[in-house]
Amino acid sequence: MALPEVVRAVNGRIPVLVDGGFRRGTDILKALALGATAVAVARPYLYGLATFGQRGVERVMTLLHTELALNMGLAGVANIASIDRSLVRFLIEALDADGYLSAPLQELWETLPPEYEIALEALEIALH
Secondary structure, eight states, rough: OOOHHHHHHHSSSSOOEEEEEEHHHHHHHHHHHHHSSSEHHHHOOOOOOOOHHHHHHHHHHHHHHHHHHHHHHHHHHHHHGOOOGGGGHHHHHBBBTTTTEEEEEEEHTSSTTTTHHHHHHHHHHHEE
């Protein structure tokens, strides 16, 4: 989780731009909540360009904007300036000192049907 450390190190002296793996509005929301000034979305942009040219790029950007706005609304955030780290608190607090899911969250997952086990494994892999 290098982004928060970079944001702390620059201490507002320069903008923090982040790139790499941003595919959905939720990805953008989390990056902004962790302190990024802006998020680069090169691959989705290039997918749109390669498949439908300018219209494809416009569509990709519209989808990302819509997803970001929807998720901001679901999180109760009215504007970009109101996005803060509190939006990612749950996941950070759900991890133990070694970066694995904490016991209460693990217990919750164990009460879910077996098909959710794959999602839990994917989450743990993504976090490491």
